[in-house]
Amino acid sequence: KNSLSPHWVKVFEIDYELGTPSKVAVNIFDEVRKGENKGIGSAVFDIGELLGARGNTKARKLKKGGTLFATVRKSQGSGMLRLQVKGTKLKNVEGMFSKSDPFFELSRKVDAAGSLTWDNVYRSKDIHNNLNPEWETAIISLSTLCGGNLDLPILLSVFDHESSGKHKPMGQLETSVNGLKQAAETRNSLQLQRKGKDVGAITVVKAEANFVDYVSGGCEINVVVAIDFTGSNGDPRKPGTLHYLHPDGRKNDYEKAISAIVGILSKYDSDQKFPVVGFGAKYGGVVRHCFQCGPHEESHGVAGVLDAYKQVFKSGLVMSGPTVFTEVIETAAARAMSSQSEAQRKGQQSYTVLLILTDGAVSDVQATAHSLNQVSHAPLSVVIVGLGDADFSSMQFLDDSSKPGKRDIAQFVQFNRHASNSVALTSETLHEIPEQLTGYFSSNGISPLPPIQ
Structure with missing residues (x-):
């Protein structure tokens, strides 16, 4: 804005094949808020010529005056970075009677015509009159930000926005994608400096890959019911009880929850094999808190899960109590660790979701919370769905029970609130899983695999 020497930060990805002519036409306009934009000039760049030029950069003179520069780089690396940062006690550069309007830029170090320089690749929106800004989450291509090299130097610069376009520097710091991730995990602030003096701090709220990147790279999502x-x-x-199987084929609430939730998660599991376990029933006079449902260790597809559920009622069980989750949580965690270890051995990735369907609050909330914290290091999310009209207030405590430094892996949803809308049920039930999955892989330094073609 208000600049005749603009430095745009938008990066365009272009498919290029050696030997095939590829040209890019660039048109420059003066933005007119009320009326048609005015043309300033245009230029055409040949991608092959750019690749052969020193520093992969060429210049074109514009007819109406001025010069346009274009730079091309090979796209390397895959995936996206979800980044959110906030500033603390930034030094005001606006003057005595107003506060700065800070925004931040990210630049990567590149070799331009034989010398290393900073190339601006991202710019945030400015936040008005705020020296403790919390900028919105940015989603940035890792190819653009660091060429897939998570240790490549990155410059984070903060400016005071000026309508004239002559933005005032407020401070800067040098880091890397791995440095940002580590800062997010440790919650350690990064110090901004200007002219050798501290001028505030930057806190990395989150720095993690995108859920879609892991799934696109073939990450298998396994489900245990x-x-x-x-x-x-x-x-x-x-009739009227929660496990009643309707003779006319209508689904009870357990069947509805299985169909809706497993139906969505099954799309991310290539082998469609799901372990189904039960808890809280007596077999041979002994209460079992984790037993196999159905004749097979794994059931095939949603239909197989429903069939395994129904088979339990033909097995001679006696419904009993108490309600204990710890055994199924520990069993699912062990399975999740084993699956990820085996996947890594094959150069793949695996994550597990434990879906617990229950009609009541757990008998020992503290023991359950302890169990969840004990397995929070595993590639596991625990989704608890409460069915029926019981008091689930203590179950909400489990949803917020993670200790400092531990991953929050639990999510509780009350079925009755979404019983008439399966889309709302699955949305509410699964909305934390993407962040939990990316949080696990990011905290273990595991980047998404290249997209499967």
């Missing part, structure tokens, strides 16, 4: 067979569900032979 755990079903509550405690006596509080009622006699399954009586």
